[in-house]
Amino acid sequence: MAFTLTVLGSNSAIPTIKRFASAHVLNIHERFFLIDCSEGTQIRLRTEGVKFMHLNHVFISHLHGDHFFGLFGLLSTFSLLGRKQALNIYADARLKPMLDAVLYMHEIAYEIVFNPLNFKEPQVILDSNTFSVTSFPLKHRLPCCGFLFKEKPKQVNIRKDAIVKYNLNVKEIVSIKNGSDLVLESGEIIPNSELTIPGQTPVSYAYCSDTQYLESIIPILKDVDLLYHEATFTAKDEKLAKSTGHSTAEQAAKIAKAANVGKLIIGHFSSRYKNNDGMEAEARKVFENTFAVKDGDKFVIGK
Numbered sequence: 512m513a514f515t516l517t518v519l520g521s522n523s524a525i526p527t528i529k530r531f532a533s534a535h536v537l538n539i540h541e542r543f544f545l546i547d548c549s550e551g552t553q554i555r556l557r558t559e560g561v562k563f564m565h566l567n568h569v570f571i572s573h574l575h576g577d578h579f580f581g582l583f584g585l586l587s588t589f590s591l592l593g594r595k596q597a598l599n600i601y602a603d604a605r606l607k608p609m610l611d612a613v614l615y616m617h618e619i620a621y622e623i624v625f626n627p628l629n630f631k632e633p634q635v636i637l638d639s640n641t642f643s644v645t646s647f648p649l650k651h652r653l654p655c656c657g658f659l660f661k662e663k664p665k666q667v668n669i670r671k672d673a674i675v676k677y678n679l680n681v682k683e684i685v686s687i688k689n690g691s692d693l694v695l696e697s698g699e700i701i702p703n704s705e706l707t708i709p710g711q712t713p714v715s716y717a718y719c720s721d722t723q724y725l726e727s728i729i730p731i732l733k734d735v736d737l738l739y740h741e742a743t744f745t746a747k748d749e750k751l752a753k754s755t756g757h758s759t760a761e762q763a764a765k766i767a768k769a770a771n772v773g774k775l776i777i778g779h780f781s782s783r784y785k786n787n788d789g790m791e792a793e794a795r796k797v798f799e800n801t802f803a804v805k806d807g808d809k810f811v812i813g814k
């Protein structure tokens with residue numbers, strides 16, 4: 512099954528009529544993961560038809576308002592809708608007292624499990640049987656993390672014709688699925704590769720916002736299927752990008768190329784530019800498979 516990413520907001524700093532600020536929602540096998548939560552995110556979730564009760568994990572990259580001001584309203588709405596299941600929040604530890612202060616009057620009826628981020632080194636922050644989430648430090652004006660969502664390698668499938676041909680029992684099937692060869696009564700060895708079909712290739716998605724050009728993240732992003740990298744400015748404003756802790760479209764593409772990613776999507780655009788065609792063209796000169804996102808864009812990763 513696929514990962515599906517929906518861009519809820521693609522602007523930087525200020526929400527506009529056409530563009531909300533940063534928020535993405537990732538569907539991993541019908542489990543939904545919210546990445547950043549700008550003002551108005553709960554409205555965007557409704558517009559995109561995401562069921563609130565399917566959201567159990569929220570990742571906040573950093574504490575600039577365009578990445579988390581929507582969280583308070585969303586948490587309050589969850590409570591008003593009768594939410595009972597716990598909600599996991601992954602964020603800068605300094606968010607915790609803010610949540611406590613704001614939610615103090617709201618009688619939140621569900622547990623909030625707060626997971627402070629590590630801004631010094633990469634860290635696995637969520638690990639399940641089928642995928643993991645790793646946070647990794649970015650370079651911005653405030654402590655900031657990117658997030659890597661990575662599916663785990665899938666088990667091989669056993670060939671149906673092999674089951675019939677060798678009359679395999681359950682114990683033999685389990686053993687072959689775990690990598691063993693088959694030894695026949697005659698002593699002949701049938702190699703595992705003749706008995707199995709490789710599992711589907713695991714897929715991955717990485718979110719990098721906000722950050723200035725940062726080559727240290729390239730190894731973490733190596734070969735990801737889909738990379739979102741902020742591109743607040745165009746190359747002619749590179750100095751401004753550096754001084755404000757942001758990247759240009761060209762720099763995002765350089766990172767994508769060096770990391771050999773499958774597809775690059777760029778966003779977090781400054782509203783100083785009339786449209787983002789220039790951003791996409793600039794990035795494509797370095798990395799062809801680049802798309803400048805709009806709110807509502809969807810990307811299916813894998814099959």
Ligand SMILES: [Zn+2]
Pocket residue numbers: 523524533575577578721779
């Ligand atoms: Zn931002």
Ligand SMILES: [Zn+2]
Pocket residue numbers: 573575651721
């Ligand atoms: Zn920021």
